[in-house]
Amino acid sequence: MGTITAAEAVAAEPRREVRTTRTRGDRAYRLLTTGGGLLTLVILVLIGLFLLLRALPALRVNGLSFFTTKYWNPDGTGHHSGVLAVAYGTVEIAVIALILAVPVSLLSALYLTQYAPERARGLLTTVVDLLAAIPSLIYGIWAFFVLQPHLLGLSAWLAAHLGFIPIFSAPSIGPFASSPFIVGVMVALMLLPTATSVMREVFAQAPVGEKEAALALGASRWRMIRTVVLPFGKAGIVGGSMLAMGRAMGESISVAIIINAVFTTSPHILQSGGNSIGALIADRFSDATAQYGLPALMAAGLVLFGMTLLVNTAASLIVRSARSGKGVEI
């Protein structure tokens, strides 16, 4: 027979090449926007590069001992200073803040996504957004004048009754003001909105089908959360906490307001005195000498830059890898 099917007809025809020719305007548009996107990378690299450049004199003076020295004395004899104590303090404060903030944000994220009635949800979301909008300076002065006096009693109580645990012991029994613990509580307040909204976003994507299946099998609400929502949101919990940690390490002014600057790697968090890299820079910048003081601060800044970059990038990669509810069959 002479008839051919449509498929054969298509096969017989030579395949046409589809080519996109963009107008000059579009090429410029693509170039411009791609350039804009890459500018973020350029800025990041420049920040690292310039900090390194300005830090070089201090790094030369101190060598590798910059990372093992506790004291900060760039203008003294020998011009030695080191980042160990402040880096320790930065991590210490961030960890205290995380331990306090993560459980509360985890639970409130669960409340927002799994428990809250419609109206409460709107109200609480506003509260979370407002908390995120308060400048950290205001957290700092509020914590210094209002929160701290109320926490002193708690610190004393912890030291007296739980002092057998090393971190709660206070060898000289006070003073308890301006301690890493109090700073940690304040930073925890700042972290709450950040951690809550990351976790909330992940929990909200928990697959409805699996949740309903759990409930239909007779699970109570908490059982359902434990078996479906929490395993699903694991990446969000870890990523959100790390993101909050990155933010905590970068706090400067608010920490500087409260902390009693002492260069130590003491494990006693209730005891007055501690420091962080951000607080050190905020505190010492104005009287730093151009020849020795500033390069040392720049070197400390470089260390902070590396620390936050590492934590934040890891965090955002983890949050992004969170299993998306989109492809789940119901």
Add this chain to the structure above:
Amino acid sequence: MAGIGAEIVAAPPRRRDGGEQEQQRRRLSGLGERDLAALALSAVSAFAIAWLFLTVVLGNSSWVETAILTYPLFLATYWFVSREMDGPLLAGDRVMAALVASAAIAMAVPLLLIMTYLVYKGLAGLTPHFFTQTQQYVGPLSPATAGGASQAIVGTLEMVGLAVVMSVPLGFICAVFLNEIGGPLRRPVRIFVDAMSGVPTILAGLFIYAVWVINFGFSGFAAALAISISMLPIVTRTSEEMLRLVPQGLREASLAMGASEWRTTWNVVMPTARSGLITAIILGVARAVGETAPLIMTAFGNTLMNANPFSGAQAGLPLYIYSQIRESSAANIQDRAWAGALVLMLVVLGLFATARLTSRLSGRAAYARAAEAAVTPTMPSGGNDE
């Protein structure tokens, strides 16, 4: 175990009069009177025990200690009460629900405390001339209401204005790249934007000091540069979220009509997302206004009026607050800081409310996404990710 099982088995509707009457509708969710009573009484008894123990037995108590002791006692009491009423399975569920809900309530407490304290402390120092005078004739012994912070307010306005001019176009371009162009570079650029939003603001200040201030001296413009570094990722993320909400069909319609890509973006996508983009700007500004750390090393601060942002040290409102707090613990000086803090907070709240209103125009969902994007990295939930 027997308790709960029995209740479920005993569930078939009881019909009086042989099923003639309509059965009562069962409430499946929410708290009944019985549950509320259990909650309230557990709370009261927990507080009573805590108070009794701390005040009568130990003889000293602050409200912090009482609260800290009351809370676990409350959970324990509530668990026992629920177990007596409905069995252990439901008791566990109830206690977890109470725990989760109280965490959410706890979030609101600091907000209320901070706001009320700011108003209480700040109102005293807030006078009309706070907005019109400078600190020129103010000495250490002058009363809190002497002089004003107009130089700081002008400085902040100029710095933030300049930062907006620099970071907003760039942020929009980045967002357009991420959402409209994409390609193999999208993933790395997203990661850079996330990384950039994590850079501590004090390092942005240090960077601008190293690049600009060392060569050209302190100025409001240098501060604006530092502020735009911390504003850029916020604007980028938020506006990217907003662009994602533009329906794909609009783009396709525009392209099918023969419009070029940039025309489509400029004349279709961006106008559709207009109110969302305004929200992005406002959220960025709200963050920028409170920036303190970078100002120390870029604007430096000034007690006198310097209206020229391009030369000479300039004051900024957050820096003004910080330096007053740092200067002395004398009440008159600190009250000035509180007045400044109240003004700063009001500005942030005002911006926040405006962001809410503008995004109402583009719907609640858009606002929620914008506010979210300002703090969190973008999730792979949107329409056209990869």
